[in-house]
Amino acid sequence: MARSARKVVTRSPARSVRLINLPHLQSEAIEAESSVERDFAHLAALYPFTRRILHQPFRLDLDDRKYTPDFLVEFDDRSSIVIEVKVESKLERFESVYQAAKAKLAAHGVCLKIAHDQMIRTEGRAERALLIRRYSKDHCNEGEAQAILGLAQESQTGVRMSELLSRGFALPTIYHLIARRRMCTDSALDISRGAVLASINNLITEGRHADHFDRWLDA
The missing domain is CATH 1.10.10 (Arc Repressor Mutant, subunit A)
Structure with missing residues (x-):
């Protein structure tokens, strides 16, 4: 795993990046490239033991491509989880990438969780x-x-x-x-x-x- 640069993804001029400021949780703003990422960040910030939320935390070198997850969530007990936020309808298209990333992260004792929009937004959550x-x-x-x-x-x-x-x-x-x-x-x-x-x-x-x-x- 390689630490990602501040800007990993090249964004089109029309693509806005939201900055979520939660000073009661952490000093640095949390970036979100979509409304689904924004909703996830707000949800994760309410989990009682969240210590820090990092956007695009590192880059993984897979066999045929590079992969940068959306978030790393760190907790009070020093455990952490990697999060990929996606619209549910697009999950199948990237299934092979996620499986390769899960296997590589598991070798480091880290879990990759796919958080889709229906999960995050279920019943008005x-x-x-x-x-x-x-x-x-x-x-x-x-x-x-x-x-x-x-x-x-x-x-x-x-x-x-x-x-x-x-x-x-x-x-x-x-x-x-x-x-x-x-x-x-x-x-x-x-x-x-x-x-x-x-x-x-x-x-x-x-x-x-x-x-x-x-x-x-x-x-």
Whole structure:
């Protein structure tokens, strides 16, 4: 694996590159070359144990071509996963490339995950990720935040959104805590009144964070 240059793919003048700034997660902006890549980045940033998201992280020399994956996601336990983001209808065209890349990465103990648009956007999950992300920029009432977190930490199973709202807690504060990953919802990013919200401090995962993220993304 060779570290990629800052710009690996030659982009046409008509192709825009989005810069996603998530200073609460990492100092450098995340590049996204499509709306699907943008949606993936917002989704991955809400996973409780994500430490860093790198766009076009390296180049792989395969037998008949070079391959640059879309993202490398690094986690708090120092595990990582390589992500290829694609529109589902185009997957078959590149199947041989992905299989060759998977085999080469597996030799280094790294998994390549294909994240297609239907997976990322299933049942409005991407839209909810974008909504939650807007609240990451805001400040919140820290006293109210601590009260919410206290309720969430009292139970290993979490607290329902409806209970928090019935106690008079502000919805923007709840969204802010989810956006900043001080508490979390499920992998579908449910933020309805029936959603169960948990304290990050109460989360327990089996195995590596990278493997858990692989399953979390599928859910």
